[in-house]
Amino acid sequence: MTQTKHAPGQIVKARVTRILPYFGLLVRLEDGSRGFIRRRELSWSEKEPHPGKFAHVGQEIEAVILDRDAATGNLSLSLRLRQHDPWTEIEKRYPVGKEVQGVVTRILPDRGAFVELERGLDGFIPISFIDPERKIENVEDVLWVDDHVRALVVEVEARTKTIHLSVKAYLQRRRRERIQEISVAPAGAAIEDIIDQKTRELLYQAVLESDRCETPLVQPNRIRRILIIDDIVEFGQPLADWLGQKGYEVKLALTGKEGLDFSGQETFDLIFLDSHLPDTTGIEVAEKINAARPELPILLVTGYEDEMDMERAAKIEVPIWFKPMAEQDLIEILNTLENTGHLPAMAASAHEKQLDFLQPGIESLATRRGLSKTLQTILGELSREVGVKSLALFRVDAKKREVTLEASQGVPPLSDEHSYNLIYSPVQDVIETNRLVYQSQVSPRRFKYLLKWMSFQSCAGFPVPALHREVSHALFLFDSRPRRFDRAQLARAQAVATFVGAALAFEQTESQLQAVQQLILKGQLAAGILHEVHNRLGGALLTAKLLHGDFEDLRHQPQKDWFKTQEHARSLQENLDTISESIKLFRRLSREESWEEIDINQALHRTADLLRPLAIKNKIDLKLEFDDKMPHLHSVGVRLDQVFCNILLNAIEWMAPKPGACLTISSRFVPENFKRPVQIRFCDAGPGIHRHHFDSIYELGFTTKNGGTGLGLFIAKGLAESVGGNILVEESIILVGTTFLVELPLRLSGKNQK
Known part of the structure; x- marks a missing residue:
């Protein structure tokens, strides 16, 4: 048969002569020409189609000619x-610029x-188009096959x-x-740190005692115009009022852009600059101002220590001071600048450091090195951190009425007589009242049994959170000098007491592991909430000082306008009310477990308020979207609180390197889902989770986070299941974020409520 001349693009009829499962179809055209259809030419929609799905031997098909093999004369179709x-x-x-979503296939x-x-x-994502933050050497460091991604179309070539x-x-x-959406800092309740009410009373008392001392005067001379750049009005406005009362001309900017505009348009002699602003970071603002006016003194103010900020600040010679700032601090700053032309560096003892010193103890606990070694490790770290050589962790047995040493550092052993007598000492007071005992100079009468055991002049005792009432613990710090402990040292010791409670509980059964996470959570939250707490505390202290001045003026000038005084009083009351509510909220995590009627929207709002300062510290916006038709459910509130806390804390920690991101918490009632109609979603903007890890993340000890323990999601899932619920990853987009879905029943049958 004479072969027809064939051209690329020509449509021809052919009959299938053979099926090659891994290669394609062999065909013969009407003129007798042989042809081959490769697998990739069978379908647009299937990656590796099976040839047998598209034709059978003897079937007549239509195909398009691609080309002819010059050597064999066979056609490619x-x-x-x-x-x-x-x-x-x-x-x-x-079109270019369109947002798309897809699955990584190769x-x-x-x-x-x-x-x-x-x-x-x-579509194809070049390696240089993957991560905006870092250079990637290997694509698999970020993306795996089956991961979901979102991207923009940047080039199309049909x-x-x-x-x-x-x-x-x-x-x-x-x-x-x-960034365009954010014009002011996200509003939210300030959350008190883990220092209890008694500790705060002692701190306020220390401030009041220092206020009684004669205060050196400040007088504007070379320094007259001051700019404050701080988005926290509760701190910035009282500071502006105090400086204005001293005779300085003050301007307050609430964003970095506003501060840069003021500094570029007007002349100032000093700038107080907050380290975290809604639209940028304080250090970036400082670098820009310093480049334009290197002679202008800038004081960077923060609520916690950031090593990167400190390194960058040191390069441009900008000192960092830590909140709360007392009146004495401000006077020292202003007088030093007036007299020397330079800003003073903050004393190391005043640094409110993050709780990084807890990390060795956490690692010891997570790697199961033993309770005794963990306790000795954490006491050693606390000793170095606060500069105190004598520490004791007392164990009090209520039934036997005896006190023993669980762990110690730099103290003598307890004899049988001491063990019996100490039940009548402040050690027992700490446990019975569950409050801090602090003596800047000990009373021989009250502390006689402790003094018989060892010599000291100042001490502080902290209750350790306990899971069993029969056996309790108290952490004590002793020093041979009077008035030894400052606020920062007390805060660190309280954090260690909380951690010790977690370490003691960790050795118990899996059901008690729930309480471990509750206690560890307090220690983790403490560092994150210090920034917000110090803003409130600093503002309250300065406002109280202003009120004192107002009353002095009114005593001598009865005709003076009361308006400013009323404003100061209102501001002070708002700060103190917020602190009071925060204490109640924070302590809720420690309440007893019980089945109860729960307003799930209110529970989510409460948890969001608890973690909002940690989010604000990391410049993360918390967004709440609740279903108004959500009915109450019958469940265990404390377990749900911990589930929500664990998921949110996990999200915030992963989102921390992405300032300006949004974390959305939403609730929805779906009555057609009869078994679990309550749906709660946590939509974060973290790095995403590889699809192959969707099940692994709930396993005990599994973590991809540096320093992670692999406990948070393991415990959260167990707690959710204990009340008939479930947790799953509903969606995860690499480098964009993850949505966790918590599903809960309205109520369980009585036999399942264990």
Whole structure:
């Protein structure tokens, strides 16, 4: 038979002669020519189609000629070109700038990743278009096959059938949109730290005693105009009022941009600059102002220590001071600047450090090195941190009425006589009242039994959170000098007492492991909430000082206007009310377990308020979206609180490197889901979770986080299941974020309420 001349693109009829499962179809055309249809030419929508799905031997089909093999004369054909070609309108359907979502199907480690946008249509993400924060050497350091991603279309070429995508451009667009949305700092309740009421009373008493001392005067001379850049009005406004009362001309800026505008348009002699602002960081503002006016004194003010900020501040010679700032601090700053022309550095003892010193103890606990070693490790770290050589962790047995040493450092052993007598000492007071006992100079009468055991002049005792009433613990610090402990040392010791409670509980049964996370959570929260607490505390202290001055003026000038005094009193009351509510909220995590009627929206709001300062510290916006038709459910409130806390804390920690991101908490009632109609979603903006890890993240000890213990989600899932609920990853987009779904029943049958 004479062969017909064939041209590429020509449509021909052919009959299937053989099926090659891994290669394609062999066919023969009407003129006797042989042809081959490769697997990739069978379908647009299937990656590895099985040839047998598209034809059987003897079937007549239509195909399109691609080309002819010069050596064999065989034709190369395409079956898919007889189907609709998705590339014909690709530029309309996928214009440059469009946001798309897809699944990673193939990875070229040093080049990029292929992403399936729809069946038969792939895009390609070059390695340099993946992460906006860092240079990637290997794609698999970020993306795995089956991961979901979101990206922007950056280039489309229908002729070569290529779509280039960029995750980096997508994330940068989202960040710009978030910055535009944020004009003021997110509002939220201030959360008190783990120092109890008695400790705060002692701190206020110390401030009052210092106020009785004669205060050196400040007088504007060379320093007259001062700019305050701080988004926390509760701190910035009282500071502005205090400076104004001393005769300085003050301006207050609430954002970094506003501060830069003021400093560029007007002349100032000093700038108080907060380290965390809603639209940028304080150190970035400081660097810009310093570049324009290197002679202008700038004081960076923060609520906690950040090593990177400190390094950058040191390079431009900007000192850092820590909140709360007392009146004496301000006087020292202003007088030093007036007399020397330089700002003073803050004394190391005043640094409110983060609780990094707890990390060795946490690692010891997580790696199961033994309770005794863990306790000795954490006492040793506390000793170095606060500069105290004598520490004792007392164990009090209520039934036997005896006191023994669980762990100690730098103290003598307890004899039988001491063990019996100490039950009548402040050790027992700490446990019975569950409050701090602090003596700057000990009373021989009250402390006689402790003094018979060892010599000291000042001491502080802290209750250790206990799971059993029969056996309790108290942590004591002793020093041979009077008036030894300051606020920062007391805060650190209280954090250690909380951690010790967790360490003691960790050795018990799995059911008691729930309480461990509750206690560890307090220690983790403490560092994050210090910034917000100090803003409130600093503002309250300065406002109280202003009120004192107002009353002095009114005593001598009865006709003076009361308006400013009323404003100061209102501001002080608001701060103190907020602190009071925060204490109640924080202590809720320690209440007894019981089945109860729960307003789930209120519980979520409460948890969000508890963690809001930690979010604010990391410049994360918490957004709440609740279903108003949500009914009450019958469950164990303390377990649900811990589930929500664990999930939120996990999200915030992963989102911390992404300032300006949003964390959304939403509730929804779905009555058609009869078994678990209550749905709660936590949508974060973290790095995302690889699909292959969706089940592993709930396993005990599993973690991909540096310094993580692998407890948080393990405990959260166990607690949710204990009340008939469930936790799952509903969606996770790499480098964009994850949505956790918590499903809960309205109530369990009585036999399941264990």
